[in-house]
Amino acid sequence: MCDEQGCGFVDPEGRYAFVPDAMGGTSYRNGFASILLAMGMSHKRTTFLDASMKVIPGQYEGNGNYSEGLAPVRFNGTWGYVDGAGKPVIRNVYQDAADFSEGLAAVTLDTGRCGYVDRTGTLVIAARFASCRPFSDGLALVDLSEQPIDSERLAFVGRDGKVAIPGDSSQPPFRSASDFVNGLAAVGDGPLDLAGQGQVRLGYVDVSGRFVWPLQR
Numbered sequence: 001m002c003d004e005q006g007c008g009f010v011d012p013e014g015r016y017a018f019v020p021d022a023m024g025g026t027s028y029r030n031g032f033a034s035i036l037l038a039m040g041m042s043h044k045r046t047t048f049l050d051a052s053m054k055v056i057p058g059q060y061e062g063n064g065n066y067s068e069g070l071a072p073v074r075f076n077g078t079w080g081y082v083d084g085a086g087k088p089v090i091r092n093v094y095q096d097a098a099d100f101s102e103g104l105a106a107v108t109l110d111t112g113r114c115g116y117v118d119r120t121g122t123l124v125i126a127a128r129f130a131s132c133r134p135f136s137d138g139l140a141l142v143d144l145s146e147q148p149i150d151s152e153r154l155a156f157v158g159r160d161g162k163v164a165i166p167g168d169s170s171q172p173p174f175r176s177a178s179d180f181v182n183g184l185a186a187v188g189d190g191p192l193d194l195a196g197q198g199q200v201r202l203g204y205v206d207v208s209g210r211f212v213w214p215l216q217r
Contacts, residue, residue, distance in 0.1 A: 025049075032056070032066040032084070048086070058086040064099050070119065072097035072105070079107070081121070090121035098134060104159065106132035106140075112148075116140070116161075125161035137180035137207050139164055156185070156209075165209035172215055174203075183207055189215055 025035035031051045037059065046063050048056040048071065064072035070081045070089060080092035096108035104116040104124065115127035116135075130143035130152070144153040144163070154177055156165040167174045167187070174187035183206055186192060190200035201215035 030066045032071065034063050056086040058082060064097065067099040067101065068103065070100050072099065090117065101134035101136065104135050106134065133179055137183055139180055139207060141177055141179060165205065170209060180207060184212065
C-alpha cells in the first residue's frame with residue numbers, strides 16, 4: 001500500500017512496514033514480492049523482496065512472479081530468469097517470458113512465436129505457436145494460427161508439444177477455453193466473457209478432451 005509517506009506492505013495483523021525508495025509494488029507470492037523503484041537516469045526500475053523484506057540483488061526493466069524458484073525478468077529489452085538469490089539462470093534472450101508452471105515456462109522468440117523452456121533454459125517445445133498459456137494438469141492452451149491475420153485456432157498440447165485436444169476438430173468444436181483446473185477446462189463456441197450474457201454456449205472438457213458438460217447456453 002502507498003500513502004503520502006511512501007509505499008510498503010501490511011501483514012495479516014495490519015502491521016505496516018515501510019520500504020525505502022518504493023513507488024509501488026506487487027503482493028507477496030511464493031515468498032517474494034516486487035517493488036517499483038523511484039526512476040532516475042537509469043532504465044532499471046524494479047527489484048524483488050524476499051519474505052523478510054530484504055532486497056534481492058538485481059534491478060530490472062520489468063518482471064513476472066517467482067514460481068517454482070525462478071522469476072522472469074526483463075533487462076536491456078529482453079527477458080530471462082533469475083533464481084531466489086537474484087542469480088541469472090536462463091539468459092535474457094527472449095521477447096517475452098511467463099512464470100513457470102509444472103516445470104515449464106512459455107517464452108516468445110523474436111519471430112513472435114512462443115514455445116516452452118524447462119528450468120535449464122532448454123527449449124523443449126518448439127516456438128511454433130501464436131500464443132501460449134501455462135501448463136495445468138499436464139496440458140497448455142495454445143493458438144495454432146499461422147498468420148497474425150488468421151483467426152485463433154485454440155488447442156491444448158501436452159508436455160511433448162503434440163496437440164492433445166484440438167479445438168476446431170473437437171466434437172463439438174470450441175473457439176475459446178480456459179486453463180484446466182482440477183481436471184476440467186471451460187470451453188465455448190465464442191468468447192468466454194460473453195457466456196454470462198447468453199451469447200455463447202459454454203461447456204467443460206476433461207483432460208482427455210471428453211465433454212463432461214455439453215455446450216449449452
